[in-house]
Amino acid sequence: MQSKENKPWYKHPFVWLLIGFPALAIVSGIHMAYLAYTNKDGLVSDSYYKDGQRINERLALDSQAANQGLNAQVILGDDQQSIRIMLNKEVNGPLELKLSHPTRVGVDQSLELQAIGNRMYAGKLAHPLALERWQIELSDQKSTWRLVKEWQVLPGEAIEIKPLK
Secondary structure: OOOHHHOOHHHOHHHHHHHHHHHHHHHHHHHHHHHHHHOOOOOOOOOHHHHHHOHHHHHHHHHHHHHHOOOEEEEEOOOOOEEEEEEOOOOOOOEEEEEEOOOOHHHOEEEEEEEEEOOEEEEEOOOOOOOOEEEEEEEEOOOOOEEEEEEEOOOOOOEEEOOOO
């Protein structure tokens, strides 16, 4: 029988502690570098100058919706994909709905809403909408007006979108 001091190095637990922590730090660092390389930061815009120039255009669309007195109610279906919208006034043509996540660019969705009745529109999202916070933008296809609101998604709860002032 070997004494405690004559054991091979790999049978001492403290050796593995000395090897394990630096090895774990190296593997974690490589994983973090991979995540940083593959995930785009949605908060930073590559074209911030052009985005700044478009602010006046967006404000004009908001004021046009206010001038027309438009507002809408949005209801998300139980399946988290079907959306119904009811406007307070009649508008021409199909509507466009954009849902943008504040931080994750890859999950943004856009769809065309078709009229299903008097001032009623409906559409189906490509992917179910997570119960999170979203930026919702409703406009006509000609981009003559728009309604914008931040939406905390709750199933079966209608939200009202009014023009920004």
